[in-house]
Amino acid sequence: MHIYDNIYLGKTSRFLRAAYQRILRWLPIVSIYGYALLYMYTGYDKLKNIKSFIKGNESIPFIGQYAPLIGWGVPIAEIVLAILLVFPFLKLRLPALWASVILMGIFTLYMALMIKFVPDRLCHCGGVIESMSWTLHLIFNIAWLGAGVYAIKKLNVN
Amino acid sequence: MKTKIKNSVMSALLGVAVLGGAVLMQSFGEKTTETFTFVRVSGDSNSIDPLDYEYHPTNQCIANNPQNNCSADWSESSTPNIGDNPTGTLQPASLKKGSRLQ
Numbered sequence: 068m069h070i071y072d073n074i075y076l077g078k079t080s081r082f083l084r085a086a087y088q089r090i091l092r093w094l095p096i097v098s099i100y101g102y103a104l105l106y107m108y109t110g111y112d113k114l115k116n117i118k119s120f121i122k123g124n125e126s127i128p129f130i131g132q133y134a135p136l137i138g139w140g141v142p143i144a145e146i147v148l149a150i151l152l153v154f155p156f157l158k159l160r161l162p163a164l165w166a167s168v169i170l171m172g173i174f175t176l177y178m179a180l181m182i183k184f185v186p187d188r189l190c191h192c193g194g195v196i197e198s199m200s201w202t203l204h205l206i207f208n209i210a211w212l213g214a215g216v217y218a219i220k221k222l223n224v225n
Numbered sequence: 226m227k228t229k230i231k232n233s234v235m236s237a238l239l240g241v242a243v244l245g246g247a248v249l250m251q252s253f254g255e256k257t258t259e260t261f262t263f264v265r266v267s268g269d270s271n272s273i274d275p276l277d278y279e280y281h282p283t284n285q286c287i288a289n290n291p292q293n294n295c296s297a298d299w300s301e302s303s304t305p306n307i308g309d310n311p312t313g314t315l316q317p318a319s320l321k322k323g324s325r326l327q
Contacts, residue, residue, distance in 0.1 A: 100239070100240070103243050104246065104247045105247075107243075107247035107248065108247040108248075108251050111247065111248055115251070116307045119279075119306050119307045119308020126266075149244060149247070152240075153240025153241070153244060154237055155233045155236045155240075
């Protein structure tokens with residue numbers, strides 16, 4: 068290997084390391100505002116279509132009997148969490164982030180179970196999210212879950 | 226102290242912008258086309274009864290069961306909400322084969 072190649076590789080690796088560190092530095096704050104955007108978007112969409120959301124929940128095995136409770140509870144919880152995540156005065160950002168990640172975990176578990184066990188699936192996920200394929204939706208959720216866990220870890224350290 | 230308050234205010238303003246953006250995205254992101262695919266949720270495999278169909282943008286048909294149709298296109302005068310039955314006209318030859326949703 069020529070000496071110039073080493074210099075070039077050194078520059079590239081320094082650039083990549085700097086980019087990686089920059090991403091890690093901004094990831095917690097991007098995750099927090101990303102969760103807020105996502106939950107406000109899907110929560111508002113579900114509230115706008117509340118009748119069909121409740122009706123759709125009625126057809127989900129095991130939880131269908133709680134459809135009205137879930138139908139109102141999920142979008143309200145999403146909107147409340149979105150608000151708590153973005154307002155720094157309330158000192159509730161970390162608990163709200165915990166709750167957001169747990170809620171995302173529940174959604175992800177639901178999706179994984181549906182993909183594994185239910186051949187004919189139904190998703191009332193709201194807006195453009197509902198137009199994703201199930202596999203893409205699962206990857207999307209897992210990515211958010213990972214980002215949320217990382218953000219909690221960093222906020223706990225700070 | 227001043228910096229802390231300033232940061233908090235900036236953070237809150239950014240928060241308001243994010244939440245407002247989410248609401249605007251939802252409001253302006255709705256479809257405006259006139260033909261929509263509705264998924265069959267009940268009835269016979271060749272049903273053309275609007276009450277057997279609901280609007281679900283995922284169009285999650287499993288198109289490997291030739292015994293059943295699973296969806297059909299309907300012309301709508303306004304954008305349906307998720308779960309709505311069709312109120313418009315069935316598009317000819319738009320029935321899709323496959324398992325229907327439960």
